Amino acid sequence: MPRVVPEYKEEARTRILAAANQVFGEKGYRQATMDDVAKKLGVSKGALYLYFASKEELFEEICRTEPLAFKEILYSTFRENREPLESAGEFFDKMLKRYGSSSGLSFEIFSEASHNPALRRVLKKTQDEYAATLMSYLEEGRKRGFINRELDLRFITYALIALWNGIETIVATGLPVEDARRAWLEGFKAIFLQPPTHKRN
Amino acid sequence: MPRVVPEYKEEARTRILAAANQVFGEKGYRQATMDDVAKKLGVSKGALYLYFASKEELFEEICRTEPLAFKEILYSTFRENREPLESAGEFFDKMLKRYGSSSGLSFEIFSEASHNPALRRVLKKTQDEYAATLMSYLEEGRKRGFINRELDLRFITYALIALWNGIETIVATGLPVEDARRAWLEGFKAIFLQPPTHKRN
Amino acid sequence: MPRVVPEYKEEARTRILAAANQVFGEKGYRQATMDDVAKKLGVSKGALYLYFASKEELFEEICRTEPLAFKEILYSTFRENREPLESAGEFFDKMLKRYGSSSGLSFEIFSEASHNPALRRVLKKTQDEYAATLMSYLEEGRKRGFINRELDLRFITYALIALWNGIETIVATGLPVEDARRAWLEGFKAIFLQPPTHKRN
Amino acid sequence: MPRVVPEYKEEARTRILAAANQVFGEKGYRQATMDDVAKKLGVSKGALYLYFASKEELFEEICRTEPLAFKEILYSTFRENREPLESAGEFFDKMLKRYGSSSGLSFEIFSEASHNPALRRVLKKTQDEYAATLMSYLEEGRKRGFINRELDLRFITYALIALWNGIETIVATGLPVEDARRAWLEGFKAIFLQPPTHKRN
DNA sequence: TATGAATGAGTGTTCATTCAT
């Protein structure tokens, strides 16, 4: 690692976050050691502590930044001018490409959040953000005639998030990725099914 | 703990499993200690090892037996002769009553399964069982006119499981239980919306 | 170590305290490791934590119990019916025998107390106790005609304690023990010198 | 830190010594970090190593130079042409003013010296110097009629040093400074009591 | 069966010291 440049510190942090993200995802947050993270970077354990005060802080920072990649994929695929189902498929594929078939950190995060209110607050905040974006996407979809009028968009939004998260769980329990993809699309379809009226337009 | 009786061993195991389930759910599998479990039972640490070879085995056994309670709730609420949405609401309420708003062991299990293929196989087996039951329930529903004919029941089944698991994740990230309930019902509705009404629009 | 007996736990604590006392005295509290203490006992590190919650607690407990030995020596040598100077010499010799020429834990304790108010309170309490005993000894001495009437006994008491503690400091800085002994006796004599009147009695 | 000038190096050393003295005194030698010292100076950690080879060397150098301030106070207060008790009071007050009620580095030094013969030698040397000065002061005092003739001046000298050091220990254990002052004066008085008064009793 | 004292490998964290810039 070169240094001295002012952006260096930020870059180093980013590198550590990436490595930790991977290591925590592979081994699990609790089982992974700081040494694992350091080794993945080819760096000494002590170096990590120059950038993060503790393993926990490192993890929390991941919880804060991790969603950025997710957000990017989310926002780049669900655009109004496209067929929703096509977007959903692309979303799945991009997520798969990004994270592999390992569910990465998701359960680590949920699991920790279950026992850690502070972390829960962090997650809630970013989730609210997605939810808002997703909901306006759904509102747009409704205007275009998708999404049954009897469904409450606010809660369908949460249901959609839940569906995605849940898709990860069933992959984690061993369902083949291809089946999971179909399940995701089928669930998505259930929400977005064009009502017959649509066809008549 | 009394003893001597032959069924005693099985009963002791059951007791340990219940306590461990609770403790692991509260603290997380990795953070909870065998001592925590022992104390919850008012028993010595060593005693646990008379019934389970290791912490891991204890956890695996929970993964095997835990679904029993879930299965019971699942089967007792989703019966053919009832309004599906009503069943879904009752299911949520029973689950809530059983596990509290804490998601219990779910994420612990998913998280471990992510790094442990053996465990994944165990889970897959029980999940396949649910899936089969749920699918026949859905088939019945379709006969009764619920569930859009364009949806593939096999994958809708997985989607439904995913939806439920996902509902737990959004509770874990801080969504109020009441909102989660609505999301669950709304997602459920999306799948079960009566097509007849639909077509008439 | 045998076990099961109820006094066992107390005995184990005592043994650990003795070993820690010695190790901390030899290496210094901060430099000594828990492993050092464990090894001195031929015991694993973990065992120490069955009896003391932390290194600090172990040290504090030493600060509390250590003075017992000192007290015993103090009380057993300074008895009214003896020549004060003779008592003082015996006190020195007993202390030397007990602690060797190493000053043991004294400075560790003072040093820590300098930065730790809680510890300071503990020490103050035991010191007040000595001071009271010592002062009644001095009062008795005065009745017997020792100790100049112009001296305030309360503060002479503290001065005597200070003198003793100070004797340890000069040993620590390399003064030969024999010289320190003489210094102690000479200082003691300064306080206890029989005024001429005494001789006339 | 400016630079270039030749005396600069010496000045820098002095500055570091002063900062380290303060930091070690506040936190204790072993607990204080080189970073603490560097920060107190507003300098990088690495800079310290340009002037001192190690933390230990820095400490040893303090042990060598620290006594200078002490010596100055000692010599400036104990002058022959003054009332001894008055000198003693002034000495106490000056020391208090210089070091505050914290005992500064004393115990750190004694404690380290207990485990470090090299350091012990350093201290011995400076102490011998004090002792010599103090002893001639006492000899002068004796000529002026103070100090009982039965006391051996050489050892009374050590006793006096011990008394002072000991006064610091009792402050460290929580005795109020004002009481410590009285104890110091009372102990001093015991040594310097004018024999004439004495004899007349 | 049950206990709980003991073990010992392991983990997060610190910090004196080094060295490329």
Added chain:
DNA sequence: GATGAATGAACACTCATTCAT
């Protein structure tokens, strides 16, 4: 000279597991 990022050897403390009783 000065910096501060990096190192790596420690070290306090934990906990699953064992085993003598």
